Amino acid sequence: MTVEGRGVQSIEVGGRILVALIEFGQPTMLRDLAARAGMTSAQAHAYLVSYRKLGLVEQDPASGRYFLGPLALQLGLVRMRGTDPLRMASTVATDISEKTGYMVTVSVWGPHGPTIIQVHEAIYPVHVNLRAGALYTLTGTATGRLFAALYPLESVRTLLAREMRAEQKGQHLPSAKSRQAFAEDFEEIRRQGYATTEGVPVPGINAVSVPVFDQSQKMQFAMTAIGPNSELDVRPGSANMLAVIETINRLSDQLGYRPDLGNRTAAPKPKARARQKA
Helix, strand or coil: CCCCCCCCHHHHHHHHHHHHHHHHCCCECHHHHHHHHCCCHHHHHHHHHHHHHHCCEEECCCCCCEEECHHHHHHHHHHHHCCCHHHHHHHHHHHHHHHHCCEEEEEEEECCEEEEEEEECCCCCCCCCCCCCCECCCCCCHHHHHHHHHCCHHHHHHHHHHHHHHHHHHHCCCHHHHHHHHHHHHHHHHHHCCEEEECCCCCCEEEEEEEEECCCCCEEEEEEEEEECCCCCCCCCCHHHHHHHHHHHHHHHHCCCCHHHCCCCCCCCCCCCCCCCC
């Protein structure tokens, strides 16, 4: 995020120390903090003394390592109490829709699968009948495949098995081949951190779905941009797809997501990489 106006340079320089502490995520030696912040050890030490006085940083007397202090925790708790993820998602979705013309949906995992809770209408004609409360399939949509790949297996197992059996019968595939194809698809989604569809389930309509994580490092909901293939290019390296992914990715950052602390359900930070086949 770009902030206009003149600031205090020493605060901005010292802020690099705090960012380094966050990035390391554990008690860290002075030399390592200084190197990460791009300053000398003497310069970093001066900032750390001031931060210790404020309670932003503490130092382990035995090892000499530095870590974030109680004031940092209090600041984080205040931020969390004042954060409404779905309100923030609505703001981001509106921004994407207005700037790109795509339809944008926000979906959560409900009792019957991926459930739309917000629909931000498109400027471009998108002949897709989506509304709040509607469900995405797990195997035939970008949003559903994203949940199938990233959500806890115990939550998706039953519905996924039912859809896979139906998919197998419709395509006359042996069950082993069908399972293998889905497994490879979901593994690729986990690797790249987002899912796309191209002309499926609606011909001529593409979609890219990106997960949103919070400070618990778990997926909370999915945001999906939907548009005509002439406007929403989901091929590898597509600039318009990358812009959507990066915008949604920033929402995870704002909610405290740290991909390096993720677990089984967490994906890497979404990047514009290989395209998912529909």
